[in-house]
Amino acid sequence: MSEPAGEDPASAATPTPDYTSSYNPNDPYASVRETTEGPIYTVTGQDWGDVLGGEGVNTERIVVNMGPQHPSTHGVLRLVLEIDGETVSQARTVIGYLHTGIEKNLEYRNWVQGTTFVTRMDYLSPMFNETAYCLGVEKLLGITEDVPVRASVIRVLMMELQRIGSHLVTLATTGLELGALSMMLYGMRERELILDILEMVTGLRMNHAYIRPGGLAQDLAPGTEEKVREFCEIMPKRIQEYDDLLSANPIWEARTRDVAYLDLTGCMAYGVTGPVLRATGYPWDLRKTMPYCGYESYEFEVPTQHSADAYGRYLVRLDEMRESVKIIEQTLEKLRPGPIMVADKKIAWPAQLALGADGLGNSLGHIREIMGSSMEALIHHFKLVTEGIRVPAGQVYVAVESPRGELGYHVVSDGGTRPYRVHVRDPSFVNLQSVPAMCEGGLIADVIAAVSSIDPVMGGVDR
Amino acid sequence: MNQLISTSPLSLPSRAPVAATEATVSTFGHDPWWLILGKVVAVFVFLVLITLFLIWAERRIVARMQQRLGPNRTGPFGLGQGLADGIKLALKEEIIPAMADKPVYFIAPIVATIPAFLAFAVIPVGGVVSIFGHVTALQVTDLPVAVLFILACSSFGVYGIVLGGWASGSTYPLLGALRSAAQVISYEVSLALALVPIFLYAGSLSTSEIVAAQNRFWFVFLVPSFVIYMVSAVGETNRAPFDLPEAEGELVGGFHTEYSSLKFALFFLAEYINMTTVSAVATTLFLGGWHAPFLLSRVPVLNSGWFGLVWFTLKLLTVLFGFIWLRGTLPRLRYDQFMRLGWKLLIPASLVWLLLVAAMRTLVVEDVNLRRNLVPVGIVFVVLLLLVSFWPSSKKPDRDGEGEDGHPEIAVGNRAFPVPVLPGEQTDPTLAPREVTRA
Numbered sequence: 018m019s020e021p022a023g024e025d026p027a028s029a030a031t032p033t034p035d036y037t038s039s040y041n042p043n044d045p046y047a048s049v050r051e052t053t054e055g056p057i058y059t060v061t062g063q064d065w066g067d068v069l070g071g072e073g074v075n076t077e078r079i080v081v082n083m084g085p086q087h088p089s090t091h092g093v094l095r096l097v098l099e100i101d102g103e104t105v106s107q108a109r110t111v112i113g114y115l116h117t118g119i120e121k122n123l124e125y126r127n128w129v130q131g132t133t134f135v136t137r138m139d140y141l142s143p144m145f146n147e148t149a150y151c152l153g154v155e156k157l158l159g160i161t162e163d164v165p166v167r168a169s170v171i172r173v174l175m176m177e178l179q180r181i182g183s184h185l186v187t188l189a190t191t192g193l194e195l196g197a198l199s200m201m202l203y204g205m206r207e208r209e210l211i212l213d214i215l216e217m218v219t220g221l222r223m224n225h226a227y228i229r230p231g232g233l234a235q236d237l238a239p240g241t242e243e244k245v246r247e248f249c250e251i252m253p254k255r256i257q258e259y260d261d262l263l264s265a266n267p268i269w270e271a272r273t274r275d276v277a278y279l280d281l282t283g284c285m286a287y288g289v290t291g292p293v294l295r296a297t298g299y300p301w302d303l304r305k306t307m308p309y310c311g312y313e314s315y316e317f318e319v320p321t322q323h324s325a326d327a328y329g330r331y332l333v334r335l336d337e338m339r340e341s342v343k344i345i346e347q348t349l350e351k352l353r354p355g356p357i358m359v360a361d362k363k364i365a366w367p368a369q370l371a372l373g374a375d376g377l378g379n380s381l382g383h384i385r386e387i388m389g390s391s392m393e394a395l396i397h398h399f400k401l402v403t404e405g406i407r408v409p410a411g412q413v414y415v416a417v418e419s420p421r422g423e424l425g426y427h428v429v430s431d432g433g434t435r436p437y438r439v440h441v442r443d444p445s446f447v448n449l450q451s452v453p454a455m456c457e458g459g460l461i462a463d464v465i466a467a468v469s470s471i472d473p474v475m476g477g478v479d480r
Numbered sequence: 481m482n483q484l485i486s487t488s489p490l491s492l493p494s495r496a497p498v499a500a501t502e503a504t505v506s507t508f509g510h511d512p513w514w515l516i517l518g519k520v521v522a523v524f525v526f527l528v529l530i531t532l533f534l535i536w537a538e539r540r541i542v543a544r545m546q547q548r549l550g551p552n553r554t555g556p557f558g559l560g561q562g563l564a565d566g567i568k569l570a571l572k573e574e575i576i577p578a579m580a581d582k583p584v585y586f587i588a589p590i591v592a593t594i595p596a597f598l599a600f601a602v603i604p605v606g607g608v609v610s611i612f613g614h615v616t617a618l619q620v621t622d623l624p625v626a627v628l629f630i631l632a633c634s635s636f637g638v639y640g641i642v643l644g645g646w647a648s649g650s651t652y653p654l655l656g657a658l659r660s661a662a663q664v665i666s667y668e669v670s671l672a673l674a675l676v677p678i679f680l681y682a683g684s685l686s687t688s689e690i691v692a693a694q695n696r697f698w699f700v701f702l703v704p705s706f707v708i709y710m711v712s713a714v715g716e717t718n719r720a721p722f723d724l725p726e727a728e729g730e731l732v733g734g735f736h737t738e739y740s741s742l743k744f745a746l747f748f749l750a751e752y753i754n755m756t757t758v759s760a761v762a763t764t765l766f767l768g769g770w771h772a773p774f775l776l777s778r779v780p781v782l783n784s785g786w787f788g789l790v791w792f793t794l795k796l797l798t799v800l801f802g803f804i805w806l807r808g809t810l811p812r813l814r815y816d817q818f819m820r821l822g823w824k825l826l827i828p829a830s831l832v833w834l835l836l837v838a839a840m841r842t843l844v845v846e847d848v849n850l851r852r853n854l855v856p857v858g859i860v861f862v863v864l865l866l867l868v869s870f871w872p873s874s875k876k877p878d879r880d881g882e883g884e885d886g887h888p889e890i891a892v893g894n895r896a897f898p899v900p901v902l903p904g905e906q907t908d909p910t911l912a913p914r915e916v917t918r919a
């Protein structure tokens with residue numbers, strides 16, 4: 018505006034110098050198009066000055082493209098920040114860099130194979146994905162009440178172990194991003210204990226596909242209970258260590274207190290759940306409010322804080338880990354020998370898994386039966402494995418409390434052997450909306466603290 | 481003031497005659513050319529070796545603190561890791577961004593590295609020795625204003641960072657460079673102010689004479705000065721928890737994001753040498769330089785000549801260990817908090833302390849023996865300093881949702897949005913549902 022008027026035609030007449038050869042205005046993937054709200058630019062990594070051809074560029078502002086390749090954006094989150102000095106005046110989240118098409122793929126595989134897919138969504142809490150999905154399928158099948166107690170107890174055990182593991186990663190990455198390098202290693206060190214237990218039980222450190230519609234893939238491995246007990250003895254001390262290391266550290270407090278503030282109104286408006294919501298003082302935890310898997314029979318508290326900031330979320334997570342240890346101890350007391358799969362032969366896998374000479378496989382007794390004595394059993398097994406179970410038509414919504422908030426599965430069946438549609442309400446996806454509300458007006462460094470306090474897992478966001 | 485400075489140190493009623501093993505400014509300037517060249521090469525080699533050792537030590541020590549092993553494959557205990565990394569870096573492909581201002585981009589790492597080496601020229605690493613019949617001090621040279629020379633070198637080094645960040649033609653390096661400029665300017669003030677009490681006590685700005693003045697008492701008894709100096713030094717060298725210019729979590733790599741290969745290695749080298757230099761300055765000015773520690777200093781053989789090199793190196797490594805320890809322990813401060821620490825705490829504190837020291841010196845010149853009181857005053861000061869820095873902020877954050885504290889309000893309208901009642905919360909009649917119509 019303040020520029021002399023005579024200069025404009027002159028500058029317009031001069032062709033814009035080609036600073037980089039990378040920008041091509043005719044690029045079909047990065048073109049400019051006019052809309053009623055003004056021109057829309059698709060930016061694929063050029064300099065703003067080049068894209069806009071020198072016009073309309075406000076030199077006062079800098080647009081920083083934080084991510085998708087950035088050490089602190091939790092994988093491939095992209096934040097487009099408009100900054101004024103060090104202050105963020107606008108923050109926009111861009112997602113989709115980890116889109117895997119899991120939801121769509123589910124429609125092309127049978128119901129049991131679904132667990133193999135959903136476990137890969139939120140890769141820091143696979144057990145929650147599996148449980149929520151299986152609870153949905155079980156509800157459609159109408160067998161929610163028939164799931165054996167032992168299976169439910171083991172599910173709770175696995176989920177609570179996973180919750181600690183997930184919160185440890187959050188703590189570790191938050192520490193790393195705020196510069197507390199040692200916290201990173203401590204968090205990973207303890208997570209290793211959890212992964213060892215999960216590996217012992219399921220055979221894998223992640224992507225377990227352990228929880229199946231109707232129960233579990235297999236029973237606990239021998240020696241698991243002792244190992245979990247050992248873990249329950251170690252963990253409270255270690256949690257106290259993190260507490261001692263960080264909670265009263267003035268720098269840690271300075272970096273997280275009153276940072277990324279989002280009060281109850283904000284959480285409600287955005288549908289934010291999980292530790293972010295509980296840090297506003299509202300004790301909303303699906304394990305208490307809408308119990309599943311028998312959570313109503315466990316004694317535990319729902320930790321809350323009232324600060325509604327990153328520090329509060331950190332404290333909530335610490336306390337949740339303590340509560341999870343309590344729940345795990347209770348599951349060990351509740352464990353009684355018994356079946357781990359529903360009795361219905363039309364749903365349950367006919368064979369139990371057993372360790373053979375050539376690795377894990379169907380139990381020898383079962384193979385002897387279907388190969389030697391019962392043709393019908395062989396046919397049944399074959400149909401169940403190749404075609405899959407049939408689920409009555411209908412739709413259900415089932416939600417569990419994942420470490421990040423309400424993880425909901427909307428499962429639709431048309432009566433066939435495959436899901437008609439499975440839609441996931443992933444807490445990371447929903448919570449990520451609050452990034453602008455938390456970050457705008459703050460400093461760049463606060464964006465990092467805000468994002469890590471939300472703890473988004475991009476695998477769950479993009480699905 | 482002149483009188484103040486030229487008077488002998490307070491703690492020594494009559495200054496001990498400078499022993500033959502102590503150097504003064506007049507000791508320098510008589511060396512033959514080959515000896516000077518030898519010293520320059522020796523200092524260069526010493527610094528490069530220390531850097532190589534430091535890279536290894538830092539990784540091993542931090543690893544130890546984090547219950548890892550750290551590099552242990554390259555040579556005994558992994559000692560060759562620094563060298564291996566250096567060679568790897570030098571052989572890497574050089575990538576220069578298209579938008580870079582090439583000449584400046586090229587010069588910047590050199591500008592950062594050279595002053596880092598230069599500053600070490602005036603650091604005394606040992607006493608007076610005889611090399612091939614020439615009596616000389618273990619120090620390249622000394623100036624009547626040697627400490628100012630060190631300060632000048634360290635502020636010159638920041639040009640390399642600023643130019644490098646600017647010339648990269650990219651956002652993160654630019655932000656890193658700006659942070660660095662602000663940081664060094666701010667912390668240099670408190671760094672220099674923290675040194676003034678030393679000058680008052682030593683009566684000199686020459687490093688060799690400051691060391692000589694510490695032949696009985698180390699200046700570390702000027703505790704506030706030492707604390708302020710060390711904090712500022714960490715800020716000055718961009719080390720954790722003040723590593724904002726290269727804050728990995730925020731600015732990717734900060735000013736050196738766009739640098740690769742040998743140019744990156746130069747920045748890396750400069751950072752480590754700067755760290756060594758500020759540690760060497762701390763050793764020289766506060767920890768008695770090359771003098772033997774405590775009781776050992778009574779033994780003349782241990783407190784002179786080549787032995788000085790051993791003590792100096794040991795002290796240097798101890799200070800450097802502190803840097804590494806910090807990195808393994810503390811999170812990173814935010815930019816504005818860091819600036820606040822510098823301007824609102826360190827600079828006023830060092831000014832007040834300077835005032836106190838100057839007052840004490842005056843009293844001594846006036847023959848009032850208050851030596852005994854100096855240490856309690858220092859302790860009280862440090863306690864106050866700690867109290868101020870750890871005092872919980874009395875400012876209550878504004879939580880009424882008015883957005884006065886800078887938190888953006890949610891656009892859906894204040895309190896008009898239905899919010900569940902928190903446990904134990906009394907429903908405020910004024911906040912009762914206002915005709916919330918639901919279809």
